[in-house]
Amino acid sequence: MTELLFQPPADPRLPEIHQILLERYGQPKTREPWDPLTQFIYSILSSRTKTDVSHEALRALRARFGTWDNLRDAPVEEIERTIGMITFPETKAPWLKTALMQITARYGELTLDFLAKYRTDKIRIWLEQFEGVGPKTSAAVVNFSTLRRKALCIDSHHLRVTQRLGLTPRADAATTEERLMRLVPPEWTAEMLDEHHALIKIHGQTLCTFAEPRCGSCPLLERCPYGTKHTRP
Ligand code: SF4
Incomplete structure (x- = not known):
């Protein structure tokens, strides 16, 4: 049977x-997905901050520093001043700088494109090791960026x-x-x-x-x- x-x-x-x-x-x-590193930076900025203000902060970082390598190498006080329009700039500025330094130290250069080689659950665990990054941010990076993985x-x-x-x-x-x-x-x-x-x-x-x-x-x-x-x- x-x-x-x-x-x-x-x-x-x-x-x-x-x-x-x-x-x-x-x-x-329709979203034009960003590269994973840009989405990572934006998602840290956007916690408890309105969308238009978060976009304004990302634009301000681009205008002030030009590249994410320059952002990583900038004094934390300067980063904090540049993102002063968002909530908790005094917390998010050191989070950003530390995370960008740690990514560079671990991968050898400042990029998150290498994440595309890994499984979604592995990527999320890896991202959530950085201070200030929880499930909301890791989901945004894997789902909204060019990684385009399933997450909510x-x-x-x-x-x-x-x-x-x-x-x-x-x-x-x-x-x-x-x-x-x-x-x-x-x-x-x-x-x-x-x-x-x-x-x-x-x-x-x-x-x-x-x-x-x-x-x-x-x-x-x-x-x-x-x-x-x-x-x-
Ligand atoms: S989803 Fe439910 S709680 Fe929210 S507005 Fe609609 S009926 Fe009200």
Whole structure:
């Protein structure tokens, strides 16, 4: 007798949410991926900082130092002054300089292009050894850069929205990503995961805000435990 292999049914929640948000907000702007080192620098700058301010800081670093080798070799006080518009420049400036020096010492030159040879889980463990680099930053580097690997960058919007939707329990970024990745259809590419991150972020900035979620206007209301509980009929 032929043995039937048990296949658990695919969970439709993430694809359905993705489609509803696509219909609501339209296609997010297509990303032009940066090289992994530039994405690494940007991701360290962008922690707890608004996107436009993080871009401004990256532009300021480019204008002031020209190359990432010059940034590595600059005095930390000068780096701190240059990125003064972001949150915690006094912490991020030494993180940046130290990480760039350590990458150079370990690889012989300042690049992260060599990561393309390695498995995604190995790359993430390697990146997370640097001070200031956690799962959010390592996911951004592997998913958003030219490495284009499968990962979900869990920022504060993603944490809040997915918890309210009941997709994940209250947990840190690593646990949330691990739980959500179990719901991701196998056919989703790295680009789809990037798009999904962008849609959830837009939703978190637009309707599902921290202070005052506008559940009455939300296209996800009927599938959201938080919204259902907090919206009067
Ligand atoms: S119904 Fe409310 S809490 Fe739920 S996703 Fe929409 S805005 Fe957020």
